[in-house]
Amino acid sequence: MDITLCCSHTAIEPWLDGLRAALPQARISAWHSGAPQADYAVVWAPPQQFLDEQPGLKALFNIGAGVDALLKLRLPPQALVVRLDDAGMAVQMAEYVCQAVIRHFRAFDQCEADMRAGRWVARRPLERSAFAVGVMGLGVLGERVARSLAQFEFPVNGWSRSPKAIDGIRAFSGPEGLHDFLAASRVLVNLLPLTPETENILNRDTLARLQSGGYLVNVARGAHLVEDDLLALLESGHLSGATLDVFRTEPLPVGHPFWNHPRITLTPHTSARTLLGESIAQMAGKIVALKRGEAIAGVVDPARGY
Ligand code: NAP
Ligand code: GLV
Numbered sequence: 107m108d109i110t111l112c113c114s115h116t117a118i119e120p121w122l123d124g125l126r127a128a129l130p131q132a133r134i135s136a137w138h139s140g141a142p143q144a145d146y147a148v149v150w151a152p153p154q155q156f157l158d159e160q161p162g163l164k165a166l167f168n169i170g171a172g173v174d175a176l177l178k179l180r181l182p183p184q185a186l187v188v189r190l191d192d193a194g195m196a197v198q199m200a201e202y203v204c205q206a207v208i209r210h211f212r213a214f215d216q217c218e219a220d221m222r223a224g225r226w227v228a229r230r231p232l233e234r235s236a237f238a239v240g241v242m243g244l245g246v247l248g249e250r251v252a253r254s255l256a257q258f259e260f261p262v263n264g265w266s267r268s269p270k271a272i273d274g275i276r277a278f279s280g281p282e283g284l285h286d287f288l289a290a291s292r293v294l295v296n297l298l299p300l301t302p303e304t305e306n307i308l309n310r311d312t313l314a315r316l317q318s319g320g321y322l323v324n325v326a327r328g329a330h331l332v333e334d335d336l337l338a339l340l341e342s343g344h345l346s347g348a349t350l351d352v353f354r355t356e357p358l359p360v361g362h363p364f365w366n367h368p369r370i371t372l373t374p375h376t377s378a379r380t381l382l383g384e385s386i387a388q389m390a391g392k393i394v395a396l397k398r399g400e401a402i403a404g405v406v407d408p409a410r411g412y
Contacts, residue, residue: 107397110144110160112137113169114151120382121148121169128390146393151175157182165396167389169380171195171247173406174300174327181408188392189412191404192246193385195378199247199325200254202377203295206323206349207255210293211237215371238263238317240291242307243326244270244277245412247378248297255295263290288315293323300327301411310335319346325377328353333364340369351377 109132111121118136125134125148135141139155143162150169157163157179165186168176173189181187209215213229220227238261241252248264249272256262256274264272265287269279278287288294294316298304308324308331316322322345324331333354339345347369353362356375364370392402406412 107132107146107393108142108144109134109146109148109393110137110141111135111148112152112156113149114153116150116169121386124382124386125390128386129393132393146396148389149176152179154179165393167392169385171378172299172327173412174329177406177408177411186396187406187408188389188402189404189406190380190385191388192250193388194381196247196250198378199297200250202325202351202373203251203323204254204258206371207239207260207293207295207321208258209371210321210347210349211260234259235261237261237293238291239293239295240265240287240316241275241295241297242287243297243299244272244275245297245299248295251295251297263287284312285315288312289317292317292319293321295323296326296330298326298330299412300329303411305329306332308332308336310338313339314344316345318344320344321346322348322350324348325351328356337363337367340367347371349373351375 109125111118113121122134122136137156139159144160146165146167147160147163148167148169161182163182163185165188167188169190171190173187176187211232239255240263241248242265244252244264244266252262252264252272252275262275263278264270264275265278265283267280270277276290296308298307308322310332313320313322313335322336336348349371350364351373352375358364364372395402
């Protein structure tokens with residue numbers, strides 16, 4: 107069995123070493139133009155040339171959860187596209203979103219600013235029951251995030267394509283459920299995949315439907331958000347702030363208005379990192395299962411886009 111690795115912006119040696127240790131029977135190498143046909147590929151943002159030169163791949167393993175960039179390429183039609191399925195990301199995403207929501211709800215950023223300025227100010231606690239959090243996307247990451255927020259006793263709403271029943275979560279679904287979901291939420295957490303249906307979904311119309319004083323946490327993809335619409339709603343006061351981990355252009359360009367916005371908290375696409383050990387164990391297990399002819403989880407439906 108031959109496995110080829112083609113991962114941009116990634117130190118490849120640890121992946122080669124880890125996969126060789128996990129699959130000692132396989133021949134594993136870094137791809138180069140002209141390399142022989144492999145059976146399986148481990149990829150992150152590969153060039154089109156890689157796919158054109160590897161038309162016989164049985165499966166492509168993406169070293170991330172989101173496959174939006176990969177699905178823009180011309181893929182070998184028979185190749186399965188396999189996303190990372192949690193692999194240690196869900197707990198990180200739950201940590202990140204809970205800290206962002208709690209930091210805002212408890213006004214910890216204002217406390218820090220007050221204390222740095224030598225001001226001892228005790229703020230009035232907000233009403234938790236009036237602080238409903240809406241989670242867009244109730245997949246591998248969104249469901250974990252929604253359940254974690256509910257542990258802190260926030261009212262939690264969830265929105266997905268298909269109807270769901272999750273204990274403690276008020277579930278909405280489909281385009282027909284979107285407006286009611288937004289109207290029931292004060293904080294909006296985006297954990298949708300980026301697809302033609304979800305691109306620009308965080309816009310003036312949807313964000314204005316959040317309850318007054320609304321807050322946005324975008325941890326999915328930058329292209330979900332119409333940036334000028336967020337800035338306008340912050341300016342108007344309808345939204346009180348945002349925590350953003352992902353951006354239309356990454357790294358965030360020098361001079362972008364988000365950099366110094368007083369009500370936007372920024373992080374550099376780091377809310378849920380790919381973890382080497384967990385990811386290699388998951389991919390190696392799936393490659394062995396595929397070799398045995400068994401079904402695996404995390405296979406993407408290219409028509410659906412996730
Ligand atoms: P997932 O398991 O595929 O879940 C996607 C969820 O979105 C599902 O609940 C799905 O509904 C829902 N959905 C998709 N299209 C929809 C639509 N048109 N309308 C309503 N709901 C829709 O994905 P995941 O593993 O949770 O990851 C979500 C995204 O997080 C990834 O695609 C990636 O972009 C992002 N991500 C970001 C980071 C970071 O560090 N910032 C890290 C990892 C992932 P159904 O359940 O009905 O199918
Ligand atoms: C990171 O953004 C991922 O999709 O895993």
